[in-house]
Amino acid sequence: MVKDLTIIIGGGAAGLCAAISKGRRGESVIICEKTARVGKKILATGNGRCNLLNDDFSELHYNSNARDLVKSVFTHFGRAEITDFFKSLGLEIRSQEGRVFPVTNQAASVLKVLEIELGRLSIPVEYNFDCSGLSFSNDNITVMSKTGKAIECRKVVITGGGMTYPAFGSDGSTYEIARKIGHTIIQPVPSAVPLRTKDSLCHYLQGQKIFATVKSIINGKASNTIRGELLFTKYGLSGTCILDISEEISIAMNRLKKTDISVVIDMVPSKEKPELKNELERRRQAKWPEEEMLIGILPNEFSTALKDIFKKYDADTSINLIKERHFQITGTLGWNEAEFTAGGVSVDEVRPGTLESKLHKGVYFAGEVLDVDGERGGYNLGWAWASGYISGQTI
Numbered sequence: 033m034v035k036d037l038t039i040i041i042g043g044g045a046a047g048l049c050a051a052i053s054k055g056r057r058g059e060s061v062i063i064c065e066k067t068a069r070v071g072k073k074i075l076a077t078g079n080g081r082c083n084l085l086n087d088d089f090s091e092l093h094y095n096s097n098a099r100d101l102v103k104s105v106f107t108h109f110g111r112a113e114i115t116d117f118f119k120s121l122g123l124e125i126r127s128q129e130g131r132v133f134p135v136t137n138q139a140a141s142v143l144k145v146l147e148i149e150l151g152r153l154s155i156p157v158e159y160n161f162d163c164s165g166l167s168f169s170n171d172n173i174t175v176m177s178k179t180g181k182a183i184e185c186r187k188v189v190i191t192g193g194g195m196t197y198p199a200f201g202s203d204g205s206t207y208e209i210a211r212k213i214g215h216t217i218i219q220p221v222p223s224a225v226p227l228r229t230k231d232s233l234c235h236y237l238q239g240q241k242i243f244a245t246v247k248s249i250i251n252g253k254a255s256n257t258i259r260g261e262l263l264f265t266k267y268g269l270s271g272t273c274i275l276d277i278s279e280e281i282s283i284a285m286n287r288l289k290k291t292d293i294s295v296v297i298d299m300v301p302s303k304e305k306p307e308l309k310n311e312l313e314r315r316r317q318a319k320w321p322e323e324e325m326l327i328g329i330l331p332n333e334f335s336t337a338l339k340d341i342f343k344k345y346d347a348d349t350s351i352n353l354i355k356e357r358h359f360q361i362t363g364t365l366g367w368n369e370a371e372f373t374a375g376g377v378s379v380d381e382v383r384p385g386t387l388e389s390k391l392h393k394g395v396y397f398a399g400e401v402l403d404v405d406g407e408r409g410g411y412n413l414g415w416a417w418a419s420g421y422i423s424g425q426t427i
Contacts, residue, residue: 036059036060036186037060037061037062037183037184037185037186037187038054038059038060038061038062038185038186038187038188038189038424039061039062039064039173039175039183039185039187039188039189040054040061040062040063040064040188040189040191041064041163041175041188041189041190041191041192041206041209042063042064042065042066042190042191042192042193042206042399042401043063043064043065043067043069043070043071043157044070044071044072044073044074044191044192044193044201044202044399044416045071045073045074045399045413045416045417045420046191046193046398046399046400046401046416046417046419046420046423047063047065047070047189047191047192047398047399047420048063048070048071048146048150048420049117049146049398049416049417049420049421049424050189050191050396050398050420050421050423050424051063051150051153051155051424052146052149052150052153052155052421052424053420053421053422053423053424053425054424055149055150055153055154055155056153057424057425061155061424062155062156062157062158062183062185063150063155063156063157063158064157064158064161064163064175064177064183065157065158065159065160065161065201066160066161066162066163066201066205067159067160067200067201068159068160069159070143070147070150070157071143071146071147072200072201073193073197073200073201073202074139074142074143074146074413075139075140075143076139076197076200077139077413078133078139078410078413080138080139081133081134081137081138081139082133082134082138082139082141082142082413083131083132083133083409083410083413084114084118084125084132084133084134084142084410084413084414084417085111085114085115085132085410085411085413085414085417086111086130086131086132086409086410086411086414087111087127087130087131087132088130089106089110089111089114089411089414090106091103091106093406093407093409093411094404094405094406094407094411094415095279095374095403095404095405095406097379097403098379098402098403098404098405100379100384101379101382101384101387101402101404102404102415104384104385105385105387105415105418105419105422106418107385108385108422108425109417109418109421109422110418111414113418113421114414114417114418114421115132117417117421118134118142118145121145121146121148121149122145122148123141123142123145124136130409131409131410132410158183161177161181162177162178162179162205163175163176163177163178163192163205163206163209164176164177164178164209165209165212165213166188166209166212166213166392166395168392171186171394172184172185172186173185173186173187173188173392173394173395175188186394187394187395187396187426188394188395188396189396189397189398189420189423189424190206190209190210190377190395190396190397190398190401191206191397191398191399191401191416191420192205192206192209192399192401193206193373193399193400193401194220194372194373194375194376194400194401195220195222195367195370195373196222196367196370196371196372196373197367197368198367198368199368202373202400204220206401207220207376207377207401210377210397210401213389213391213392213395214391214392215377215378215381215389215391216377216378216380216381217375217376217377217378218375218376218377218378218403219286219287219375220373220374220375220376221282221283221286221287221364221373221374221375222278222282222286222364222365222366222367222369222370222372222373222374223278223279223282223370223371223372223373223374223405224275224276224278224279224370224371224372224408225275225278225282225364225365225366225369225370225371226265226267226268226269226270226274226275226278226364226365226369227268227269227270227274227278227281227295227361227363227364227365228267228268228361228362228363228364228365229268229269229295229359229360229361229362230268230360230362231268231359231360233264233337233338233357233359234264234265234266234267234268234269234359235266236333236336236337237264237333237334237337238264238265238266239263239264239265240263240264240331240333240334241261241262241263241264241271242261242262242299242330242331242334243259243260243261243262243301243302244259244260244261244262244271244273244297244298244299244301245257245258245259245273245297245298245301246258246260246262246273246274246277246295246296246297246298247277247295247296248277248280248281248293248294248295248296248361249293249294249295249296249358250280250281250284250290250292250293251284251290251292251293252292254296255277255280258273258276258277259273259301260272260273260276261273262274262297262299267365268359268361268362269295269297269359272408274295275371275408276407276408277295278364279372279374279405281293281295281361281364282364282374283374285361285363285364286364287375293360293361294358294359294360294361295358295359295361296356296357296358296359297356297357297359298354298355298356298357299330299334299354299355299357300329300330300354300355303329305351305355308329308351308354308355309347309348309351311329312325312347312350312351313347316342316345322339322340322342322343323335323336323339325338325339325342326338326354338353338354341353341354371408371412372400372405372406372408372412373400373405374403374405375403375405376400376401376402376403376404377397377401377402377403378403379402379403379404382396382397382402385422386422386423386425386426387402387419387422387423388426396423396426397419397423398416398419398420398422398423399415399416399419399420400412400415400416402419404419
C-alpha cells in the first residue's frame with residue numbers, strides 16, 4: 033500500500049479537494065484529520081452560506097508576494113474548473129454581486145456533496161489524528177501522530193488551515209510540522225479582523241452602522257480608500273470596510289511591531305466637503321440646536337455624540353471631524369474574531385504549478401497553510417479548492 037499511498041494532513045476545504053483529486057485518479061489516499069469530523073470550518077464560511085469563490089477570480093486579489101504562485105495554480109484550475117468540479121458533485125451554484133454561492137445558501141450542502149464523493153471513492157478518514165511530524169527514509173515518508181500512531185506513505189499533502197476559528201481545529205499546528213522539516217514560516221497574523229481604538233466616540237456609538245469610506249495611515253503612509261459598512265463597537269471599529277483594510281494594519285502591528293497607526297473615516301461620503309459645509313451653515317443660521325445639527329445626514333445618535341463639534345463652531349474644523357475623523361489604532365482583535373490568516377509557509381519554498389516542497393520530494397502544501405491570503409469575497413476559499421485539487425494532480 034505504501035507504494036501509491038498519499039496522506040492528506042487536514043480534512044478542511046483544501047484537504048478534501050486534494051483527497052478527491054487523488055481518488056479520482058485511482059490513487060490510494062487517506063485523510064488524517066485532528067478533530068472528530070471533516071470540514072467543520074467550511075460550515076462557518078460566508079456566515080453559513082459558503083462563499084465558494086468570486087467571478088473576478090484573479091491572482092491580483094491576493095497578497096503581492098504570492099501572486100506568481102497563485103497564478104501558476106489558477107492557470108490550470110481556476111474559476112471555470114472549480115465551477116465544473118462542484119457541478120460534477122451535484123452542487124448547483126449561483127452568482128450574487130460577483131460572489132458565488134450554492135443555490136441552497138447552505139454551507140452544509142457544500143460539505144455534504146464533498147463527503148458523498150469521499151464515500152463514492154472509498155477514501156478513508158483517520159479521525160482524531162493529530163499529526164506531530166514527518167520522518168523520511170529512502171523514498172518513504174512516515175506521518176506520526178501525537179498518540180504514537182504512524183502511517184507510511186510516498187506522498188504527503190499538508191493542508192491544516194491557518195489559525196482562525198481555532199475551535200474548529202485550525203490552531204497553527206501544521207506550521208510547526210512544516211518548520212520541523214526546514215520550511216520558513218512567515219509569522220501568521222489575523223486578517224479581516226476588527227480593530228481596537230480607545231476613541232470615546234466608539235463607546236457612545238457602539239452598535240451603530242453607517243456606510244463610510246476609510247483609509248489607514250501607517251507611519252505616515254496612507255492606504256487606498258475603501259468603501260463599505262462601518263460598525264462602531266465597545267472595543268473600536270468593525271464592519272466590512274474595516275475588515276478590508278485590516279490586513280496591512282495587522283501585519284504592521286502584530287508582525288512588524290509598528291505603533292504609529294490610525295484610520296481616517298469619512299462618515300458622510302455621499303456629500304463633498306463644500307456641499308456639507310453649506311448645509312451645516314444653513315442649519316446654523318437657522319439656529320438648529322447643536323444636538324440636532326446632523327439629523328437627516330447621519331443616524332440620530334450621531335447628532336448627540338458629535339454635538340460638541342458645534343459648540344465653538346469653526347466650519348473647516350467641524351467638517352474635518354466628520355469627513356476626516358482620525359482614530360488611533362491600539363491593536364486588533366484575535367484569532368476567534370478574524371476571518372483569515374496572513375502568513376504561513378513561505379511561497380518561495382514551494383514549486384509553482386505543483387505546490388511541491390523545494391526541500392523535500394513528495395511533500396506538498398495547499399490552502400491557508402501557505403503564505404497566501406486573498407481579499408474577502410470567496411478568494412480564500414477559492415484558493416483552498418484550487419490549491420487542494422492541484423496538489424492532488426501530481427503523479
